[in-house]
Amino acid sequence: MPDKNSHTDDIRMSGFRERSRVETVLAWIDVQAARLPVEAVSPGAAHGRVLGTDVIARYDVPSFARSAMDGYALRGAETVGAGDYNPLPFHLAGEVLPGRPLDREIPPGSAARIMTGAPLPPGADAVLPAEFARESGAQVEAMAAVPPGKNVGPRGEDVRAGATVLHEGRRLRPQDVGLLASVGISEIPVVRRPRVRIIATGNELVPPGVEPAKSQIVDSNSEMLSGLVRRDGGEIVAAELIGDDRGTIAARLTAGDADVILVSGGSSVGAEDYAPQLVAELGTLAVHGVAMRPSSPAGAGRIGKALVFLLPGNPVSCLCAYDFFAGRAIRLCGGRSPDWPYTSHVAPVGRKIVSAVGRVDYTRVRLVAGSVEPVATSGASILSSTTAADGFVVVPAELEGYPPGASVTVYLYDPPG
Amino acid sequence: MPDKNSHTDDIRMSGFRERSRVETVLAWIDVQAARLPVEAVSPGAAHGRVLGTDVIARYDVPSFARSAMDGYALRGAETVGAGDYNPLPFHLAGEVLPGRPLDREIPPGSAARIMTGAPLPPGADAVLPAEFARESGAQVEAMAAVPPGKNVGPRGEDVRAGATVLHEGRRLRPQDVGLLASVGISEIPVVRRPRVRIIATGNELVPPGVEPAKSQIVDSNSEMLSGLVRRDGGEIVAAELIGDDRGTIAARLTAGDADVILVSGGSSVGAEDYAPQLVAELGTLAVHGVAMRPSSPAGAGRIGKALVFLLPGNPVSCLCAYDFFAGRAIRLCGGRSPDWPYTSHVAPVGRKIVSAVGRVDYTRVRLVAGSVEPVATSGASILSSTTAADGFVVVPAELEGYPPGASVTVYLYDPPG
Numbered sequence: 001m002p003d004k005n006s007h008t009d010d011i012r013m014s015g016f017r018e019r020s021r022v023e024t025v026l027a028w029i030d031v032q033a034a035r036l037p038v039e040a041v042s043p044g045a046a047h048g049r050v051l052g053t054d055v056i057a058r059y060d061v062p063s064f065a066r067s068a069m070d071g072y073a074l075r076g077a078e079t080v081g082a083g084d085y086n087p088l089p090f091h092l093a094g095e096v097l098p099g100r101p102l103d104r105e106i107p108p109g110s111a112a113r114i115m116t117g118a119p120l121p122p123g124a125d126a127v128l129p130a131e132f133a134r135e136s137g138a139q140v141e142a143m144a145a146v147p148p149g150k151n152v153g154p155r156g157e158d159v160r161a162g163a164t165v166l167h168e169g170r171r172l173r174p175q176d177v178g179l180l181a182s183v184g185i186s187e188i189p190v191v192r193r194p195r196v197r198i199i200a201t202g203n204e205l206v207p208p209g210v211e212p213a214k215s216q217i218v219d220s221n222s223e224m225l226s227g228l229v230r231r232d233g234g235e236i237v238a239a240e241l242i243g244d245d246r247g248t249i250a251a252r253l254t255a256g257d258a259d260v261i262l263v264s265g266g267s268s269v270g271a272e273d274y275a276p277q278l279v280a281e282l283g284t285l286a287v288h289g290v291a292m293r294p295s296s297p298a299g300a301g302r303i304g305k306a307l308v309f310l311l312p313g314n315p316v317s318c319l320c321a322y323d324f325f326a327g328r329a330i331r332l333c334g335g336r337s338p339d340w341p342y343t344s345h346v347a348p349v350g351r352k353i354v355s356a357v358g359r360v361d362y363t364r365v366r367l368v369a370g371s372v373e374p375v376a377t378s379g380a381s382i383l384s385s386t387t388a389a390d391g392f393v394v395v396p397a398e399l400e401g402y403p404p405g406a407s408v409t410v411y412l413y414d415p416p417g
Numbered sequence: 418m419p420d421k422n423s424h425t426d427d428i429r430m431s432g433f434r435e436r437s438r439v440e441t442v443l444a445w446i447d448v449q450a451a452r453l454p455v456e457a458v459s460p461g462a463a464h465g466r467v468l469g470t471d472v473i474a475r476y477d478v479p480s481f482a483r484s485a486m487d488g489y490a491l492r493g494a495e496t497v498g499a500g501d502y503n504p505l506p507f508h509l510a511g512e513v514l515p516g517r518p519l520d521r522e523i524p525p526g527s528a529a530r531i532m533t534g535a536p537l538p539p540g541a542d543a544v545l546p547a548e549f550a551r552e553s554g555a556q557v558e559a560m561a562a563v564p565p566g567k568n569v570g571p572r573g574e575d576v577r578a579g580a581t582v583l584h585e586g587r588r589l590r591p592q593d594v595g596l597l598a599s600v601g602i603s604e605i606p607v608v609r610r611p612r613v614r615i616i617a618t619g620n621e622l623v624p625p626g627v628e629p630a631k632s633q634i635v636d637s638n639s640e641m642l643s644g645l646v647r648r649d650g651g652e653i654v655a656a657e658l659i660g661d662d663r664g665t666i667a668a669r670l671t672a673g674d675a676d677v678i679l680v681s682g683g684s685s686v687g688a689e690d691y692a693p694q695l696v697a698e699l700g701t702l703a704v705h706g707v708a709m710r711p712s713s714p715a716g717a718g719r720i721g722k723a724l725v726f727l728l729p730g731n732p733v734s735c736l737c738a739y740d741f742f743a744g745r746a747i748r749l750c751g752g753r754s755p756d757w758p759y760t761s762h763v764a765p766v767g768r769k770i771v772s773a774v775g776r777v778d779y780t781r782v783r784l785v786a787g788s789v790e791p792v793a794t795s796g797a798s799i800l801s802s803t804t805a806a807d808g809f810v811v812v813p814a815e816l817e818g819y820p821p822g823a824s825v826t827v828y829l830y831d832p833p834g
Contacts, residue, residue: 099621174644227591
């Protein structure tokens with residue numbers, strides 16, 4: 001445990017005693033969020049997943065020398081001197097199609113019609129492209145010379161049997177999955193997806209689709225978190241809205257079906273903020289209170305095998321605490337990089353970004369003519385500030401902010417394209 | 418139709434007469450790939466989708482003034498002068514919890530215990546944070562002054578009823594879906610996903626999981642294309658491997674269930690390359706042959722309502738033709754940006770990139786210590802070149818390539834993170 005915030009005494013209504021530094025929390029996550037075991041999946045289920053082991057090619061691809069063009073397979077040496085004004089005649093010795101090889105050797109002085117991808121017939125060592133050939137009857141004229149080996153892909157050209165085609169830890173691209181299929185791997189060893197349980201708490205909340213009465217609001221965090229978890233490779237085992245009821249929250253925390261549990265709301269020091277106390281009682285509350293804005297009431301701990309993240313109920317705090325802490329843990333459990341899945345670039349500050357020494361700030365920003373400007377409304381409850389923003393800037397704890405003209409890294413909410 | 422490559426005469430085995438310029442093909446796509454109609458989906462199905470209309474908030478969020486802190490709701494004016502050495506006493510007038518409002522006005526000189534997110538009780542106009550209060554029995558002492566309005570979020574703070582919360586064309590972020598839920602939109606109007614049919618042709622191909630006999634290879638394009646289509650927001654209606662059979666291909670091309678049809682293989686001018694001829698007969702073959710490398714035998718056309726893309730069977734050509742043409746059409750039909758969904762940045766060339774004037778080159782590259790180097794094997798059939806590469810560089814038709822030191826834009830295959 002990195003700090004003495006790990007306590008079981010009742011911290012409700014007494015305020016945070018000490019806030020953990022963001023780096024302390026990240027270090028705790030990096031120790032706790034172990035990569036999950038490997039499982040085998042079909043190629044169709046492997047896209048975007050992380051390879052759990054190195055993968056070795058089972059056979060040469062291709063397992064035969066093949067034509068790289070549509071044209072005529074022949075002996076390259078016999079085309080020397082051929083040209084537009086010196087067509088050289090060859091006897092047409094048949095046709096080779098992909099998947100339909102010619103097993104007999106073609107005689108000297110002859111050529112076989114061949115399609116791209118078809119196996120080179122015995123005897124031939126080059127392919128004359130169709131563009132440079134004129135076929136008539138049982139004869140074909142070569143109007144260009146092709147040296148031996150020309151327009152031929154050798155056996156094992158793409159991959160050799162026994163070669164490591166992809167390494168453990170690789171996040172599979174569409175072409176990777178194609179490649180794995182082509183080298184005979186139909187059960188792909190990938191890191192299991194983290195199973196994530198989402199618990200939204202709050203007596204004031206109603207689920208999406210229900211009209212809120214006075215004093216009620218619609219739960220937006222469950223849906224937002226579901227999208228974030230899926231983005232980061234997690235599989236959602238449950239996403240439930242429950243009241244601020246100690247027993248119900250305790251039951252969900254101990255359901256035992258998740259690798260990661262996200263609790264939205266009830267994370268602070270209010271009378272109905274049961275979650276921190278419950279995590280401390282049922283497991284270990286490693287972090288409660290972080291020196292950052294927003295989401296200072298965030299927390300983290302462990303109950304049995306599950307990592308538990310306490311995310312403030314305010315939507316922006318919830319997003320921020322997810323992005324800093326919970327998302328990192330989910331990505332690491334799933335074998336991904338801990339880094340943010342956001343495109344980033346360096347840009348100049350156009351309008352002053354204000355922060356305070358001693359805390360990390362997550363500032364929502366807009367890009368205005370290439371310059372970075374903070375989004376005016378910055379309240380933690382203002383979810384619309386994260387939809388109006390293009391992205392965010394992180395102000396480290398040792399800085400008071402950034403003056404106009406400073407260079408900052410902007411993380412963009414939208415994917416490229 | 419942009420050029421005279423639109424023809425119905427048999428072009429098989431006669432070579433390409435004229436190749437379209439890449440820009441001509443892109444312009445054709447931009448005219449043909451119309452945005453699909455709008456459909457309503459649940460919030461859970463809306464992540465990453467494109468909004469089909471502007472969305473207006475149905476009510477204020479929140480619909481009441483609420484506390485932004487855990488603490489005590491009171492009249493701010495009554496706290497003037499309070500401090501650590503001058504605690505001011507208030508009568509404890511009850512408790513307000515989120516979702517459990519206090520309907521009676523709190524009397525002057527009193528304070529109500531309040532939780533973050535709870536509605537401010539009538540009479541109160543500020544919240545004293547718990548950290549600055551000491552409660553004992555029926556009394557609470559204020560050890561700090563809070564002006565009226567302090568720590569209170571006004572009604573409509575996040576969103577006002579009637580405001581446009583998100584605009585048509587927006588690709589929905591996780592927080593956007595949360596925001597839509599919170600303003601009462603549970604049926605989200607999004608652009609329908611393009612339905613895509615994938616047809617892999619080739620007598621030499623066997624499906625993944627089947628051991629290829631001599632002269633056979635495993636079909637890798639269906640799986641690769643499936644991943645690419647899903648990445649670009651398409652929904653796959655079928656992905657079939659079929660032989661080079663004219664009738665079967667014709668039946669699939671006219672199935673009528675797809676917005677976009679991808680045909681992999683049989684796109685060139687070989688004897689068994691039926692697809693171009695079929696598209697010309699059954700609809701319009703607008704493009705056949707493109708001045709690019711790889712994938713010069715690519716084609717595009719239309720059969721009924723479906724856009725048809727002819728992708729060369731060579732895996733790298735297939736990826737390249739997908740990325741240049743088919744992917745763009747799928748993204749446009751789905752309401753997305755036509756731009757590549759790849760992260761890009763400018764980097765110096767470390768080792769010469771060779772091309773030829775008159776054609777666009779798609780060069781797979783590695784980043785070596787920040788410099789761009791072409792991946793040695795560049796054969797169109799070498800799928801492993803696209804897994805060994807970090808990304809690609811596009812060399813425009815008017816250039817012979819890039820010398821060391823030139824600045825080029827690199828598109829990265831891997832997503833950020």
